[in-house]
Amino acid sequence: MKITILGLGYxxxxxxxxxxxxxxxxxxxxxxxxxKIDLIKSGKSPVDDSQAEEDIKSxxxxxxxxxxxxxxxxIYIVCVPTPVIDGYTPNLDPVKSALKTISKFLKKGQIVxxxxxxxxxxxxxxxxxxxxxxxxxxxxxxxxxxxxxxxxNPGDEKWNVYNIPRxxxxxxxxxxxxxxNLYREFISGVVNEMPDxxxxxxxxxxxxxxxxxxIAFVNELAKSxxxxxxxxxxxxxxxxxxxxxxxxxxxxxxxGGHCIPVDPYYLIERAKQSxxxxxxxxxxxxxxxxxxHYTVEQLSIQLNELGLPLKGTxxxxxxxxxxxxxxxxxxxxxxxxxxxxxxxGVSLNIxxxxxxxxxxxxxxxxxxxxxxxVVISSNHREFTEMKIEQLLEKNVTVVIDGKNCLxxxxxxxxxxxxxxxxx
Ligand SMILES: NC(=O)c1ccc[n+]([C@@H]2O[C@H](COP(=O)([O-])OP(=O)(O)OC[C@H]3O[C@@H](n4cnc5c(N)ncnc54)[C@H](O)[C@@H]3O)[C@@H](O)[C@H]2O)c1
Numbered sequence: 338m339k340i341t342i343l344g345l346g347y348x349x350x351x352x353x354x355x356x357x358x359x360x361x362x363x364x365x366x367x368x369x370x371x372x373k374i375d376l377i378k379s380g381k382s383p384v385d386d387s388q389a390e391e392d393i394k395s396x397x398x399x400x401x402x403x404x405x406x407x408x409x410x411x412i413y414i415v416c417v418p419t420p421v422i423d424g425y426t427p428n429l430d431p432v433k434s435a436l437k438t439i440s441k442f443l444k445k446g447q448i449v450x451x452x453x454x455x456x457x458x459x460x461x462x463x464x465x466x467x468x469x470x471x472x473x474x475x476x477x478x479x480x481x482x483x484x485x486x487x488x489x490n491p492g493d494e495k496w497n498v499y500n501i502p503r504x505x506x507x508x509x510x511x512x513x514x515x516x517x518n519l520y521r522e523f524i525s526g527v528v529n530e531m532p533d534x535x536x537x538x539x540x541x542x543x544x545x546x547x548x549x550x551x552i553a554f555v556n557e558l559a560k561s562x563x564x565x566x567x568x569x570x571x572x573x574x575x576x577x578x579x580x581x582x583x584x585x586x587x588x589x590x591x592x593g594g595h596c597i598p599v600d601p602y603y604l605i606e607r608a609k610q611s612x613x614x615x616x617x618x619x620x621x622x623x624x625x626x627x628x629x630h631y632t633v634e635q636l637s638i639q640l641n642e643l644g645l646p647l648k649g650t651x652x653x654x655x656x657x658x659x660x661x662x663x664x665x666x667x668x669x670x671x672x673x674x675x676x677x678x679x680x681x682g683v684s685l686n687i688x689x690x691x692x693x694x695x696x697x698x699x700x701x702x703x704x705x706x707x708x709x710x711v712v713i714s715s716n717h718r719e720f721t722e723m724k725i726e727q728l729l730e731k732n733v734t735v736v737i738d739g740k741n742c743l744x745x746x747x748x749x750x751x752x753x754x755x756x757x758x759x760x
Contacts, residue, residue, distance in 0.1 A: 591670020656715020
């Protein structure tokens with residue numbers, strides 16, 4: 338078969354690598370970003386993902402910004418972004434734009450698979466009518482639309498595009514089976530055939546809303562336990578030794594990335610259109626969105642203990658990325674923390690080894706030399722391995738650990754003020 342992947346980012350590129358590496362299908366990659374295509378052509382991964390960086394060394398991917406590359410494809414796989422605008426309004430424009438591109442080439446017998454995260458109803462209510470209108474073809478009789486939601490967790494050392502189980506549903510049983518068989522060629526995990534598109538779309542959305550709600554629960558507990566003087570970190574770890582019915586989630590300075598802070602809005606907004614108000618999901622979003630502000634408040638409180646104001650104090654913001662050991666700024670709470678600190682007149686220093694271009698200092702050593710207080714907003718290895726002595730030597734007096742990633746010795750020292758989130 339000829340397979341074209343549209344969107345070669347964190348989802349599309351590892352998928353392209355897997356298909357190129359494990360199957361004998363003719364693979365094409367299409368992206369609107371010339372920068373990404375140039376990287377791929379030069380043999381480099383366009384995303385910060387160790388598995389993809391390894392894969393690209395042993396395969397060649399025929400990628401282009403010219404859509405003619407997809408002419409004659411049997412299967413088109415859509416892996417474009419599904420962001421929100423204004424912080425919460427779902428924006429399906431990239432998906433529609435990818436479908437419009439496909440419509441120029443779509444012919445009888447072909448399948449369009451959407452991997453992007455979409456709310457229940459997008460395939461049936463938007464993708465299918467849109468493709469029918471643009472092509473004059475008829476769903477089932479001429480072409481099929483399938484949904485195989487991606488679950489990849491970039492940077493995960495255990496779970497990747499080769500072993501994460503998948504769910505797939507489509508407009509016909511035959512197409513579901515055909516698409517599922519393609520995934521079975523490169524995935525060792527289960528590829529589960531779903532009854533229809535809507536239930537498949539709903540599956541992915543509940544996976545991520547589940548995470549958002551549980552994180553909101555522990556973030557709220559962190560605020561409550563800070564008042565009660567209870568170390569939430571110890572409590573969660575103890576509760577987690579129950580061998581059933583408890584799943585540990587941990588509080589932090591905020592939720593980032595392209596999925597968890599975004600996907601719940603797709604369900605909230607679609608349910609609203611049908612007259613249902615998702616109060617619980619909205620509250621979870623509100624709590625998680627409040628954590629950067631809470632983190633800055635903790636800094637203000639601890640500086641006050643030393644008679645220092647936020648305004649004018651030299652503060653080191655350690656990490657801009659939303660997750661450990663990768664350079665990914667999408668929806669990063671560090672950006673909100675940065676803005677809040679600047680609004681409060683802090684003399685702000687920034688260091689992230691993955692983003693030297695937006696850092697004010699070139700190394701951890703340099704930034705600590707130049708700062709009175711530290712806020713950890715990414716748990717990059719370099720930061721989690723910091724020692725008390727290192728900070729004392731640089732005269733750092735306050736540490737706000739937004740990721741609760743420093744070791745327990747920070748909790749017991751009286752040589753500097755340490756405050757985690759609920760810890
Ligand atoms: N990043 C993750 O961890 C993750 C995990 C599971 C699911 N998802 C979902 O997968 C989808 C893609 O996410 P991502 O992280 O790969 O995004 P990304 O931003 O890393 O990559 C998307 C790519 O699509 C390209 N693109 C945009 N519009 C296009 C168009 N019309 N035609 C062709 N290419 C186009 C962009 O240039 C970009 O290279 C989203 O719906 C996301 O929610 C992401």
